[in-house]
Amino acid sequence: MGNRTRDGLAVVLTDVVARSARAAGYRATTLPGVVAERLSPRITSRIAAAASAVVVVSGTNGKTTTTRLIVDLLEAAGRRTISNPSGANLLAGVTSMFIAHRAALSAADAPIVVLEVDEMSLDRVASQVPIHVLVATNLVRDQLDRYGETDAVTQRWRPVIRDLVAESTLVVCADDPRLMHLAAGATARTQTFGLAEAPAESSADPALTPEAVACPACDGPLARRWVGLGHLGDFTCTRCSFERKRPSIAVRVGESHDFAETHMTLLDAASGTEQSLTLAMPGVSNAYNAVAAVTAVVALGVPFRSAAESLSGLRPPWGRYERLDIDGREVILSLGKNPASVAELVRIGASADVDTVVVGVNDAVADGRDASWYWDVDLAPLLAGRQFLLTGTRRLDLALRLKYSAVYAQHTSSPADATVDSPADALSRMVAATPPGGRVFVVLTYTALLELRSALAARMLLSPMPA
Numbered sequence: 001m002g003n004r005t006r007d008g009l010a011v012v013l014t015d016v017v018a019r020s021a022r023a024a025g026y027r028a029t030t031l032p033g034v035v036a037e038r039l040s041p042r043i044t045s046r047i048a049a050a051a052s053a054v055v056v057v058s059g060t061n062g063k064t065t066t067t068r069l070i071v072d073l074l075e076a077a078g079r080r081t082i083s084n085p086s087g088a089n090l091l092a093g094v095t096s097m098f099i100a101h102r103a104a105l106s107a108a109d110a111p112i113v114v115l116e117v118d119e120m121s122l123d124r125v126a127s128q129v130p131i132h133v134l135v136a137t138n139l140v141r142d143q144l145d146r147y148g149e150t151d152a153v154t155q156r157w158r159p160v161i162r163d164l165v166a167e168s169t170l171v172v173c174a175d176d177p178r179l180m181h182l183a184a185g186a187t188a189r190t191q192t193f194g195l196a197e198a199p200a201e202s203s204a205d206p207a208l209t210p211e212a213v214a215c216p217a218c219d220g221p222l223a224r225r226w227v228g229l230g231h232l233g234d235f236t237c238t239r240c241s242f243e244r245k246r247p248s249i250a251v252r253v254g255e256s257h258d259f260a261e262t263h264m265t266l267l268d269a270a271s272g273t274e275q276s277l278t279l280a281m282p283g284v285s286n287a288y289n290a291v292a293a294v295t296a297v298v299a300l301g302v303p304f305r306s307a308a309e310s311l312s313g314l315r316p317p318w319g320r321y322e323r324l325d326i327d328g329r330e331v332i333l334s335l336g337k338n339p340a341s342v343a344e345l346v347r348i349g350a351s352a353d354v355d356t357v358v359v360g361v362n363d364a365v366a367d368g369r370d371a372s373w374y375w376d377v378d379l380a381p382l383l384a385g386r387q388f389l390l391t392g393t394r395r396l397d398l399a400l401r402l403k404y405s406a407v408y409a410q411h412t413s414s415p416a417d418a419t420v421d422s423p424a425d426a427l428s429r430m431v432a433a434t435p436p437g438g439r440v441f442v443v444l445t446y447t448a449l450l451e452l453r454s455a456l457a458a459r460m461l462l463s464p465m466p467a
Contacts, residue, residue: 006040033095045128059137069293080111085466142338143368164188174247175232181216196250198226217242230340251291275308350381355438360392391426424455
């Protein structure tokens with residue numbers, strides 16, 4: 001049986017599987033891909049070969065937002081795109097997406113494919129998908145039970161970056177020493193992005209376990225003049241010549257206003273052009289996402305100034321400072337998946353106008369079964385002086401963490417008294433405890449956020465997850 005026949009059979013059966021899954025109330029994001037690859041190995045590569053270009057976004061934090069921004073910027077520039085907005089970013093989810101859009105990809109004017117790809121699946125996806133632009137956002141500690149330490153992910157990425165064809169473009173964070181060391185071994189064109197200078201509001205949290213403290217070139221100590229987010233910043237090896245280089249496109253981060261926006265200026269080193277704008281997303285993390293997206297679309301031929309100007313009208317994807325109204329109270333949903341991202345949420349939330357807070361940690365497979373990372377994060381600045389509830393499968397562990405935090409210096413009750421099993425129940429109670437016109441800030445890990453969003457979508461308070 002030839003590839004065309006096997007592909008045709010796989011597509012037919014995959015459609016049946018997808019319809020059956022949806023009829024049973026499941027999101028058909030990965031199962032069709034599993035079935036298709038089993039029936040017709042490498043079907044992904046045969047469909048993907050027809051794309052006019054493939055952009056892959058991978059890294060620990062910022063994948064979903066950066067992918068969404070790239071899609072929106074390309075669409076604003078008149079380019080047609082397809083993507084995987086549901087966040088199904090393993091090979092099976094990528095395969096499902098390609099099969100769902102096979103008709104568009106077989107057309108003469110095939111669109112640009114923009115893929116969010118899990119960092120531990122990058123090598124598998126790269127073995128089947130021709131990557132024209134690879135965007136490497138950052139590598140930080142996340143899901144230790146699945147990934148191991150970040151150095152293990154770095155080693156897995158090394159051959160992917162090394163084997164990118166010369167005609168491809170590697171878009172890489174200039175502020176991440178591990179990524180810049182990998183980029184030094186690339187034959188592909190390399191464009192870098194990062195901060196222009198120390199941000200006005202650094203997200204660096206001294207409580208976090210330090211990362212990337214050793215030079216990836218010689219293992220000597222790394223020194224930093226400033227840090228923007230986690231371990232990202234201006235680095236110099238104290239032993240060898242390895243140091244941060246000026247980014248191809250940099251962002252100067254101004255002030256963030258509440259959860260609403262961040263003032264920034266993008267600087268294009270090649271042309272010397274600057275463009276000031278207001279991004280409708282808060283924080284240093286979203287400044288990184290924005291400059292990464294602009295660098296990627298510029299690599300695809302979109303003029304720098306038009307790309308930068310288009311950023312002002314863009315909005316974050318689901319679960320990233322997602323806003324809704326419940327009974328006259330504003331609820332803000334946010335994803336906290338690892339120490340670096342939660343530290344950023346704590347910093348932003350601590351200075352924002354917030355009345356009540358819900359924090360939840362699950363330890364399902366998609367969250368990472370090892371949830372001990374929360375010991376690295378001090379929630380005290382976010383919770384002190386505010387009414388809050390802890391939720392999720394690891395809520396009691398989180399309560400124990402808070403017992404040793406300064407947040408309970410002013411509380412006489414046990415931390416366990418502030419726990420609720422269901423994220424939806426926790427939110428309902430905090431909405432009731434919030435005065436009309438007030439605000440509830442919700443920080444949840446991945447599966448807890450999906451559970452809450454499903455409950456809210458069932459009440460038609462927000463749109464269902466994208467397919």
